[in-house]
Amino acid sequence: MAEKRKKVLGSLQPDVEDILEWNNLPDNAFEPASAQEKESFIQDRKSVSYWKDAWRRLRRNRVAMVAMVIVILIGLFAFVGPLLVPYGYDEQIRGANNLHPWHYSLEDQARIDAYMEEHNNTANLTPDEAVEQAKAEAAAKGEELSRIEEAKIRANAKASQGSGEGEVTEAAAIEALGIKAKPFGYSDDELQRMENGESVFPHVFGCDTHGRDIMVRTMIGARVSMIVGICCAIIVLIIGAIYGSISGYFGGKVDAVMQRIVEVIYTIPEVLIILLLGTTLKPVFEQFQNSGNGPLQQLVTTLGPNLISIFIAFGLLYWVTMSRIIRGQILQLKQQEYVTAARALGAKGGRIIKRHLLPNCVGQIVTTTFLQIPSAIFTESFLSFLGMGVSAPMTSLGSMCSDALSGLTSYPYRLFIPAAILSVMILCLNLFGDGLRDALDPRLKK
Amino acid sequence: MAKYILKRVLMAVITLFIVICLTFFLMNAIPGSPWLSEKTPPQATIDALNEKYGLDQPVIVQLGKYLANIVHGDFGTSIKMQKDRPVLDIITTMFPVSAAIGIIAILWAILVGVPLGCLAAYKRGTWVDSLLRVICTIGISMPGFVVATILLYLLAGGIDGFKIFPTIFDGSLKSYVLPCLALGFYPMCYLSRQTRTAMLDSINQEYIKTARAKGLKNKKIIFKHALRNALIPVITYLGPQVAFTLCGGFVVETVFSIPGLGRYFVQSIQNRDYPIIMGTTIFLAAFIIIMNLVVDLLYKLVDPRINLSKGGN
Numbered sequence: 193m194a195e196k197r198k199k200v201l202g203s204l205q206p207d208v209e210d211i212l213e214w215n216n217l218p219d220n221a222f223e224p225a226s227a228q229e230k231e232s233f234i235q236d237r238k239s240v241s242y243w244k245d246a247w248r249r250l251r252r253n254r255v256a257m258v259a260m261v262i263v264i265l266i267g268l269f270a271f272v273g274p275l276l277v278p279y280g281y282d283e284q285i286r287g288a289n290n291l292h293p294w295h296y297s298l299e300d301q302a303r304i305d306a307y308m309e310e311h312n313n314t315a316n317l318t319p320d321e322a323v324e325q326a327k328a329e330a331a332a333k334g335e336e337l338s339r340i341e342e343a344k345i346r347a348n349a350k351a352s353q354g355s356g357e358g359e360v361t362e363a364a365a366i367e368a369l370g371i372k373a374k375p376f377g378y379s380d381d382e383l384q385r386m387e388n389g390e391s392v393f394p395h396v397f398g399c400d401t402h403g404r405d406i407m408v409r410t411m412i413g414a415r416v417s418m419i420v421g422i423c424c425a426i427i428v429l430i431i432g433a434i435y436g437s438i439s440g441y442f443g444g445k446v447d448a449v450m451q452r453i454v455e456v457i458y459t460i461p462e463v464l465i466i467l468l469l470g471t472t473l474k475p476v477f478e479q480f481q482n483s484g485n486g487p488l489q490q491l492v493t494t495l496g497p498n499l500i501s502i503f504i505a506f507g508l509l510y511w512v513t514m515s516r517i518i519r520g521q522i523l524q525l526k527q528q529e530y531v532t533a534a535r536a537l538g539a540k541g542g543r544i545i546k547r548h549l550l551p552n553c554v555g556q557i558v559t560t561t562f563l564q565i566p567s568a569i570f571t572e573s574f575l576s577f578l579g580m581g582v583s584a585p586m587t588s589l590g591s592m593c594s595d596a597l598s599g600l601t602s603y604p605y606r607l608f609i610p611a612a613i614l615s616v617m618i619l620c621l622n623l624f625g626d627g628l629r630d631a632l633d634p635r636l637k638k
Numbered sequence: 639m640a641k642y643i644l645k646r647v648l649m650a651v652i653t654l655f656i657v658i659c660l661t662f663f664l665m666n667a668i669p670g671s672p673w674l675s676e677k678t679p680p681q682a683t684i685d686a687l688n689e690k691y692g693l694d695q696p697v698i699v700q701l702g703k704y705l706a707n708i709v710h711g712d713f714g715t716s717i718k719m720q721k722d723r724p725v726l727d728i729i730t731t732m733f734p735v736s737a738a739i740g741i742i743a744i745l746w747a748i749l750v751g752v753p754l755g756c757l758a759a760y761k762r763g764t765w766v767d768s769l770l771r772v773i774c775t776i777g778i779s780m781p782g783f784v785v786a787t788i789l790l791y792l793l794a795g796g797i798d799g800f801k802i803f804p805t806i807f808d809g810s811l812k813s814y815v816l817p818c819l820a821l822g823f824y825p826m827c828y829l830s831r832q833t834r835t836a837m838l839d840s841i842n843q844e845y846i847k848t849a850r851a852k853g854l855k856n857k858k859i860i861f862k863h864a865l866r867n868a869l870i871p872v873i874t875y876l877g878p879q880v881a882f883t884l885c886g887g888f889v890v891e892t893v894f895s896i897p898g899l900g901r902y903f904v905q906s907i908q909n910r911d912y913p914i915i916m917g918t919t920i921f922l923a924a925f926i927i928i929m930n931l932v933v934d935l936l937y938k939l940v941d942p943r944i945n946l947s948k949g950g951n
Contacts, residue, residue, distance in 0.1 A: 460923070463882070468661060468919065573781050577783045590783070597787065604791055
C-alpha cells in the first residue's frame with residue numbers, strides 16, 4: 193500500500209485516486225454475512241494461547257522432540273513394561289541364576305557338552321561331581337573316603353575348573369564348533385518347556401545371581417527413578433514457589449530475613465546432608481511404619497520408607513534455587529501496573545500472588561521444575577549406588593549398578609544396561625528441559 | 639571491603655554452626671544404638687558404655703559438650719570402626735589421600751575443560767562445536783559411578799588382554815590414573831560448557847568490537863581480552879567444585895577401593911559410628927564452606943567492577 197500512495201518520488205502526498213476507489217463498494221457489501229463467512233472470520237482470528245505458542249516453538253526444536261520421544265519410550269518401558277512381562281522384580285526363577293542374555297538351543301548344548309567331555313576328562317567336573325566320582329571309585333574298591341581326601345578332591349576340582357588351563361572351556365568349545373548364540377536368555381528348564389510346545393517369555397537381559405529377571409528389575413528401577421524425580425520436583429516446586437513469592441512480594445524486612453535463611457541453606461554442603469538425612473530418616477519411618485495400622489502408616493507402607501526419606505531430604509534442600517528464581521521474577525513483576533491496579537481494587541497479598549504474579553512467571557517455574565527431575569534422578573542414583581537409597585528387595589538403577597560391580601568382568605551387561613538407561617534418561621530429560629526453557633521463555637535463548 | 643568480609647565470615651560461621659547442630663540432632667534421631675549387634679550385650683554393659691561416652695545425658699548437654707570440645711580441637715574418639723582412635727587422627731590420615739586424587743582430577747578438568755570451551759566458542763557453529771557440545775552434554779548426564787565403572791571395565795581388565803591399570807588403588811602412580819580420570823570427567827564437561835557460554839557472552843561485548851576495529855588479531859582478542867572476562871563466572875563454579883572434589887569423590891573412592899575420607903564417611907554412616915560421622919561431616923562442611931568463602935572473596939578481587947560495599951546481589 194505504502195508504495196502505491198507515493199506516485200511522485202519524494203512526495204508525501206497520498207495517492208488520492210486510490211483512496212477514492214475505496215468508496216466504490218460492491219452492491220452486496222451491506223448484506224448480512226453467511227454462516228460460512230462468519231465461521232471463517234472467527235477462525236482467522238483464533239488467538240494463539242501461550243501454551244500453543246510454546247508448543248509450536250518446541251516442535252521446531254528437533255533435539256528436544258527426539259529427547260521427548262525417548263523419555264516417553266522410557267516412561268512406557270518403566271510403567272507399562274512390568275505389566276507385560278510375567279516375572280516379578282523380586283521373583284527368583286529356579287535354574288535361571290546367572291543367565292546370560294543369550295542362549296544355546298538344546299541340541300547345541302548337547303554338542304558343546306559332548307565336545308567338552310571328549311576333550312577334557314575328570315578335570316572339568318564340578319567339585320561335587322568329582323567327589324561323587326571318587327566316592328564311587330572308592331566304593332568299588334571297598335574303601336571309604338576320609339573327609340580330608342574328600343576336601344582335597346574338591347579343592348583340586350575347583351582349582352582346575354577355575355584355571356581352565358590345558359583343557360577346553362565352554363567358550364573354546366563353542367568357538368570350535370562354530371555355534372552361534374541365539375538372543376535372549378532361557379534356562380534349561382524353560383528350553384525344555386519350549387520344546388514341549390509351551391510358550392515361555394524370554395529373559396531379554398538375562399538374570400542375576402539370584403535368578404531374577406534383569407529386564408523387569410531395570411523397568412522397576414527406571415520407574416523408581418522417575419517417581420523420585422517427579423515427586424521431588426513437585427515438592428521443590430511447592431516449597432520454592434510459596435517461599436520465593438512471599439519473600440519477593442512482601443520485600444523489606446521479611447525478605448531480608450528470608451533471604452538470610454536461604455543463603456545459609458545455600459552454603460550447606462547438600463550431598464553430605466542428603467546422605468545423612470537419607471540414612472537417619474529411613475529408620476525413623478520404619479519405626480513409624482511398624483508402630484500401628486492407621487491411614488498414615490498405610491501410606492508410608494505403600495510408598496516405602498526409603499522413598500519418603502529421599503523425598504524429604506530433597507524437599508528440604510533443593511527448593512532454595514527455585515525460591516531464588518521465583519523471588520527474582522516476583523520482584524520484577526510486582527512493579528507492573530496491573531499489580532498496582534489490583535491493589536487499588538483492594539486485593540490482598542495472597543490473591544495478588546496467586547492470581548496475578550505466579551501465573552506470569554509460569555514459564556520460569558515450569559522450566560525450573562522440569563530441570564529438577566533429572567537432577568533428582570541423578571542424586572537418587574548416587575545415593576542408591578552407595579547403598580543408601582531404596583533397600584532390597586526394591587531396586588533402583590543405582591543399586592542395580594552397585595550390585596553388578598562385583599561381577600563386572602563376567603557379566604558386564606548387568607551394569608551397563610541399567611547404567612545406559614539411567615544416563616540416556618538423564619540426558620534426554622536435560623535436553624528436553626533445555627528445549628522447554630527455550631520454548632517457554634524465548635527471551636532467555638542464547 | 640572489611641565490612642563485607644566480616645559479614646561473609648559471620649555467615650560462614652553461622653552456617654557451620656547450623657550444620658553441626660543439624661548433624662548432631664540427626665545422629666540422635668536414628669533409632670537403635672551403636673552397641674546393637676547380633677549379640678546384644680547385657681543392659682548393664684550398655685549403661686556403662688553409654689556413661690563412658692556420655693550418651694546418657696540429655697541431647698542438649700551432649701551438644702554443648704561436643705561444641706566445647708571442637709573449639710579445643712577435640713573431635714572425640716571412634717566408638718566402633720577403629721575403637722578409641724581419635725577422629726581427628728583418622729581424618730588427618732585419610733584426607734591427604736582424597737586430596738591428592740582430588741587435586742589431580744580438578745587440575746586436569748581445568749586444563750582440558752577450559753581450552754575445550756574456548757575452542758568450542760572460537761569454532762562456534764562448526765562441527766567441532768557440535769561434537770564438543772554432544773560430548774559435554776553426555777558427560778554431565780552420566781552419574782559418576784557410570785563413568786568410573788566404564789573406565790574400570792575398559793582399562794582395568796574387563797576386555798581380554800587390555801588390562802593397563804590396576805583395579806584396586808594401591809598408592810602406585812598407575813593406580814592414580816583411573817580414579818582421577820573418573821573424578822575429573824564431570825567437572826571437565828561442566829567447565830567446558832560454562833566456558834563456552836561465558837566466552838560467547840564476552841565475545842558479544844562492545845570492547846571486543848573495539849578490539850576488532852583496532853585491527854587486533856583474532857587469537858589475541860580471544861585469549862587476551864575475551865578469555866579473561868569469561869573466566870570470572872567459571873571461577874564461581876570452581877570454588878564449591880574444588881572443595882567437593884577434594885574431599886568428596888564418595889563414589890569414585892568406593893568403586894576403586896581408595897582408603898580416602900569419602901569412602902570412610904559412607905562406611906561410618908553405615909556403621910553408625912557417631913563421632914566419626916560428626917567429625918567427618920563437620921570437617922568436610924567446614925572445608926566446603928571455607929572454600930566457598932575464599933572463592934567469593936577472590937571473585938570480587940578478580941572483577942573490580944563488583945562493588946563490595948553494597949554487598950551481595
